[in-house]
Amino acid sequence: MLIKHPLDIFPSEITPPEVYRGRRAFMRATGSLALAGSLGLQAGNAAAGVKLAGTRPGPYGTREEMTPYKDVTTYNNFYEFGTDKADPARNAGSLKPRPWSVQVDGLVKRPGHYDIDALLKLASLEDRIYRMRCVEGWSMVIPWVGYPLNELIRRVEPLGGAKYLEFTTLNDRSQMPGVRTSVLDWPYTEGLRLDEARHPLTLLAVGLYGETLANQNGAPVRIVVPWKYGFKSAKSIVRIRFVDKQPVSAWMQAAPREYGFYSNVNPEVDHPRWSQAKERRIGEFFKRKTLPFNGYGEQVARLYAGMDLRRYF
Ligand SMILES: Nc1nc2c(c(=O)[nH]1)N[C@H]1C(S)=C(S)[C@@H](COP(=O)(O)O)O[C@H]1N2
Numbered sequence: 001m002l003i004k005h006p007l008d009i010f011p012s013e014i015t016p017p018e019v020y021r022g023r024r025a026f027m028r029a030t031g032s033l034a035l036a037g038s039l040g041l042q043a044g045n046a047a048a049g050v051k052l053a054g055t056r057p058g059p060y061g062t063r064e065e066m067t068p069y070k071d072v073t074t075y076n077n078f079y080e081f082g083t084d085k086a087d088p089a090r091n092a093g094s095l096k097p098r099p100w101s102v103q104v105d106g107l108v109k110r111p112g113h114y115d116i117d118a119l120l121k122l123a124s125l126e127d128r129i130y131r132m133r134c135v136e137g138w139s140m141v142i143p144w145v146g147y148p149l150n151e152l153i154r155r156v157e158p159l160g161g162a163k164y165l166e167f168t169t170l171n172d173r174s175q176m177p178g179v180r181t182s183v184l185d186w187p188y189t190e191g192l193r194l195d196e197a198r199h200p201l202t203l204l205a206v207g208l209y210g211e212t213l214a215n216q217n218g219a220p221v222r223i224v225v226p227w228k229y230g231f232k233s234a235k236s237i238v239r240i241r242f243v244d245k246q247p248v249s250a251w252m253q254a255a256p257r258e259y260g261f262y263s264n265v266n267p268e269v270d271h272p273r274w275s276q277a278k279e280r281r282i283g284e285f286f287k288r289k290t291l292p293f294n295g296y297g298e299q300v301a302r303l304y305a306g307m308d309l310r311r312y313f
């Protein structure tokens with residue numbers, strides 16, 4: 001495959017000056033001038049928990065109380081680091097988020113290997129507070145930092161035949177102790193229909209709470225799809241492939257009766273082993289009702305108009 005430097009691929013597409021000036025004005029207004037003049041994170045800031053400069057508030061926020069940083073970073077699913085909720089925080093220190101590149105290939109006009117630091121500068125970073133819902137019944141409210149995945153998609157120019165995207169997580173035994181076990185058929189893969197991937201809610205996330213992602217949350221780059229069960233939001237991705245057929249995700253492969261391709265949050269469709277009608281917000285005692293599409297129905301329900309969501313679960 002032809003490998004180009006990402007900046008050679010879309011030289012004219014770096015944040016336009018109007019947006020950039022607007023962002024500086026915003027940064028002055030909020031008093032965070034420390035890194036004014038930089039377009040986001042500078043190369044070499046390898047570690048997790050590095051402040052991301054110049055983010056701006058994005059659309060679709062929620063005013064619900066945010067889950068504390070401590071819970072967001074210590075109660076995780078990331079099976080590459082173990083299956084216990086506390087395992088990722090304990091074990092993910094061995095993940096190296098730099099150097100890192102994401103291979104974009106398949107049915108696109110401009111395939112390539114995108115260096116993470118170039119990806120960070122591709123579009124302006126936004127703060128997006130999203131409700132998240134795990135299929136196991138817990139939920140959180142997380143302030144992500146990222147930009148719409150569509151910003152990347154339109155730059156790589158999908159070909160007419162591209163109908164789905166497949167995401168692949170790093171699969172490296174030396175960095176990920178969990179992949180020595182066979183809980184899943186590694187690497188972890190996930191998929192979205194092209195229109196779902198292009199939906200303005202779908203984020204390419206690089207941070208949370210204004211800082212680069214902690215390793216256990218999927219450093220250095222992950223997908224966030226807030227109207228679907230958590231497992232659709234693949235972490236620490238190394239490849240995005242555009243394909244014509246619906247991909248088989250790692251969870252569909254492991255248990256096809258339990259995990260479908262769509263996995264839209266749906267209180268009316270039970271998991272074969274438990275109900276999905278209620279959820280426990282981390283930090284709260286009483287359960288609350290789960291909302292269809294995790295409360296994002298107004299934005300996304302039209303994507304599924306006419307589909308039987310019991311069949312396409
Ligand atoms: N590579 C990979 N991505 C993954 C997982 C995983 O095990 N491996 N778990 C998924 C599940 S089930 C959930 S609920 C979310 C959890 O994300 P968080 O820990 O940042 O809240 O990550 C998803 N992405």
Ligand SMILES: [Mo]
Binds near residue numbers: 077135229231
């Ligand atoms: Mo999950």
